[in-house]
Amino acid sequence: QVQLVESGGGLVQPGKSLRLSCAASGIISRLYTMGWYRQAPGKQREVVAALTRTSSTNYADSVKGRFTISRDDAKNTVYLQMNSLKPEDTAVYYCNARSSSSNTWGQGTQVTVSS
Numbered sequence: 001q002v003q004l005v006e007s008g009g010g011l012v013q014p015g016k017s018l019r020l021s022c023a024a025s026g027i028i029s030r031l032y033t034m035g036w037y038r039q040a041p042g043k044q045r046e047v048v049a050a051l052t053r054t055s056s057t058n059y060a061d062s063v064k065g066r067f068t069i070s071r072d073d074a075k076n077t078v079y080l081q082m083n084s085l086k087p088e089d090t091a092v093y094y095c096n097a098r099s100s101s102s103n104t105w106g107q108g109t110q111v112t113v114s115s
Helices: none
Strands: 003-007 010-014 018-025 033-039 046-051 057-059 067-072 075-080 091-098 101-103 107-114
Touching: 003 091, 003 101, 018 033, 018 091, 018 107, 033 067, 033 075, 046 067, 046 075, 057 067
Parallel strands: 010 107
Antiparallel strands: 003 018, 018 075, 033 046, 033 091, 046 057, 067 075, 091 101, 091 107
16 A cells, blocks of 8 residues: 655744655655645645656746755655745645556645744
C-alpha cells in the first residue's frame, strides 16, 4: 500500500523558514516524479515544486529562489525547504507521487505565515 506522510508544517513569521518532509512507503520515491502542491482557502490546488526521476526540478514562479525540493533516497523522503516565507505562502501543502500508472497524495500539512 502506497502512503505519503507529510510533516513539518506550522505557524511561522514572515521572512522565516520551514522544512516540510514527505515520507514515502510502499514505493521507491526516486522512481517517481515527486511534487509539492498547495491549496489556500478558496483557491485551486497548485503545484509548488517537482522533482523528477532524473533529478530535474521545476518550481512555480512565485517560489523560485525561495523554495528548494530535494530527496534523501536512503530515507525514501522528499523535502521542501521554504525560505523567506510570505503571508501568501499560507496554505495546506500536499506531497504527491506520480508515475505513468499511479498518482498518490498525502494528507497535507498546514503552513501559516503570519506575524
